[in-house]
Amino acid sequence: MASTVTTEQAAKAPAPSRPGYGQLLRTRGAWTFLLPGFAARQPFAMLTISIVLLVQHTTGSYGAAGAAAAVTGTSMALSAPWSGRLADRYGQRAVLVPGVLVHTVSALSLTALALAHAPLWALFAAAVPTGASVPQVGPMVRARWGVRLQDSPLMTTAAAFESVTDELTFVVGPLLATALCTAVTPSAGLVTEAALTLVGGLLFAARRSTQPAVTARSGHARVEHASALRVPGVRVLVVTFLGIGSVFGGMQVSLAAFTESIGEPGLNGVLYGVFAAGNMISGVVCGAIAWKVTPERRLLVGYAGLALASSALWTAHSALPLAGLGLLVGMCIAPALITGYTLVEALVPAGARTEAFTWLTGAVALGQAAAVTVAGQLEDRLWGGAGFLVPMAGTLLALATLLALRSRLSAPPRNLTVARGVGHREPVAVD
Structure with a gap:
């Protein structure tokens, strides 16, 4: 009878709350x-x-x-x-x-x-x-x-x-x-x-x-600060985010050139807005889901979807299919970005996370700058919309790297240490 009561009570017990935006924004000190x-x-x-x-x-x-x-x-x-x-x-x-x-x-x-x-x-x-x-x-x-x-x-x-x-x-x-x-x-x-x-x-x-607190260091000890780039998984993520940057840069140039080539330059802002809207929508949804799949697998699946969608952009010959493909590409970007940033929390010691985040941000900016340059050359030398080949190439190369080195995205053992001074040690990932 006791076990029956326990089962009934368990059935009536409230389900654990899902990690939603309301709970996040109620975090003490967040605002x-x-x-x-x-x-x-x-x-x-x-x-x-x-x-x-x-x-x-x-x-x-x-x-x-x-x-x-x-x-x-x-x-x-x-x-x-x-x-x-x-x-x-x-x-x-x-x-x-x-x-x-x-x-x-x-x-x-x-x-x-x-x-x-x-x-x-x-x-x-x-x-x-x-x-x-x-x-x-x-x-x-x-x-x-x-x-x-x-x-x-x-x-x-x-x-x-x-x-x-x-x-x-x-x-x-x-x-x-x-x-x-x-x-x-x-x-x-x-x-x-x-x-x-x-x-x-x-x-x-x-x-x-x-x-974040700054780790106390001895004033008389020479301190060796371990870079976040020493973590193998961060280097894989940098390549991954370079591919994402190629999408942003390629889309900016190619959308402008494509709409100009079809005689509708005013559609440029509309099409880029659709692309951005897809990113925002999928970002909101992604954060509202209580994921049971590991971040590593989510990144692999999401990035494969991004590469596939980006590879179809150059085939669009009118505004409507391009808008649909742009929406799909945007919806694939946010999960990849979100999962990449989430992985940093597991891969990088707390004392190097800001640097790790800036490596990823810088990779997006660098990929975007390179894509703008290459896509512009393709638009000038080939056809209107040829710049869409840049997001395809960038994401496929990054996906190949991600698949080959996916094992490096696993969280490292936390008992490894590196000397940072006399009597001072801190966990760090090593090659």
Whole structure:
């Protein structure tokens, strides 16, 4: 009888709550870094289009405008991992405060030089520090979620939430920058970007209670800081995210060229909006699911879907099928991004996670910059829409790497240590 009562009570017991967005946003202290973090990351999506519109207005050349934007993007991609590494080593505030100050001064200098019709080399000289000093707020927010949630099932939800936030940023930012540059003055976009970076970055840096702790180190010991790139799984993820960057870059160029070739250039924004909407929708859904499949398998399946969908883009000969394929590609990107960021939590020691996140962010930016260049050449030399071959090639190469090295995505044993100073040891993954 006792066992019967127990069974009945178990049947009436409430099911465990699923890790949803409501539960995530009720995490103690979350809003204290989410709101300033959203303001501080908004300029990230405004920078490229603001530079293009300003430099094109002052020089009359899209080539010069694209070159200045490319210098900025490459500088950002190369410096982002070192910014993350410094944040892990010395604290986010120690990197953010000087970073936003340098970025503000550099962006305003670039604006002044462009308005003064300075030579292109001078614009490049200002573009380098402008890109190098872009604050890596997205990775820093993800690192703060890791502190708050530890090994909670909500980590996947947090990764999805951040993916949706990133996508929203890349929808709102360019629209805001374009409106300012066209309705106010061509310099308004870059000036606003600098102001938002300064105010949002300083407010975010001020939330010291939520930032990851810096590991105490002896003042007399030489400290060897282990890079997140030493973790084999992170290197696999970097290649994976380069492929994702090729999709973003290839889509931007190829959609514009395709709509121009069919005589409907106004459809460019609509088609890219469909692509972005697919990303946002799948990101929201992905974060609301209580997954039972391992992250490694989710990444393999999701990335295979992304490669398959990207491989079909070049076959579209009209706007409607291209919109459908773009929606499908967008829906495949978010699960891959979310799962990749989730894997970092298991693969990388807490003291190197901000750096790991910035390696992935930088890989997307670098893949995007390379894809824009190659896709542009294909569009000029072949046919309208030939640039869609770039996302296909990028994702297929990344998928092949992922399949060959998938074993490296398994979480390493936590009892391995590396000496970081006299009497100080910390877990770390090794080759």
